[in-house]
């Protein structure tokens with residue numbers, strides 16, 4: 001299937017669309033949280049999940065007891081989005097005020113993965129969120145594996161919208177006697193880690209690992 005379809009062709013503000021797969025991978029690799037939609041009886045729900053990209057698939061996991069995850073694993077069509085917020089756009093008008101963002105949307109059907117492939121997927125998700133941790137932490141035991149459902153959504157039908165640049169003000173507002181004299185611009189917004197905080201039951205003589213100190217956003 002071609003990656004951009006009639007369903008995923010961006011019509012509104014198409015100048016913000018990117019069909020470059022490298023751009024998509026950069027967004028998926030930068031995000032930590034995806035929203036996955038699923039119908040719960042007659043109610044559409046968007047479930048926030050941790051995820052990771054592995055080649056041409058997006059991996060996420062949940063409880064085998066979750067009806068929503070079971071619905072997805074049974075082939076319910078879904079939409080997965082990843083949104084990175086990069087700034088607030090402060091225009092002269094309320095109408096043109098907006099946001100800088102990178103926003104990916106994938107359509108498709110997820111399937112459950114198992115065995116060694118699932119273990120590799122769990123390692124991939126952990127390493128995406130907590131780089132360096134998998135080698136040091138205890139790996140999932142059989143009971144934990146049994147309680148975990150890992151799903152893969154192929155990267156096949158997708159769209160990507162990238163928003164940046166100055167406010168797109170009406171020329172009349174820029175030259176207006178009143179509104180041409182108010183500040184306009186962009187206020188960047190970025191995510192960052194704070195200083196690591198030791199858990200109450202972690203002995204004082206264990207120092208923060210180098211791989212944790214190295215985490216940057």
Ligand SMILES: Cc1cc2nc3c(=O)[nH]c(=O)nc-3n(C[C@H](O)[C@H](O)[C@H](O)COP(=O)(O)OP(=O)(O)OC[C@H]3O[C@@H](n4cnc5c(N)ncnc54)[C@H](O)[C@@H]3O)c2cc1C
Pocket residue numbers: 007008009010011012013083085099101102103104105158159160161
């Ligand atoms: C952080 C953030 C805040 C936003 N705030 C607003 C807001 O307040 N009001 C508003 O109207 N819009 C907002 N948008 C844009 C919004 O997501 C839609 O792109 C927009 O509303 C156009 O919708 P549409 O159905 O007319 O798009 P169309 O262009 O008709 O959609 C066609 C196809 O384009 C793709 N597509 C549409 N939007 C996106 C997207 N954001 N990312 C990736 N693919 C996409 C989908 O595959 C969709 O099926 C925001 C986006 C982001 C990321």
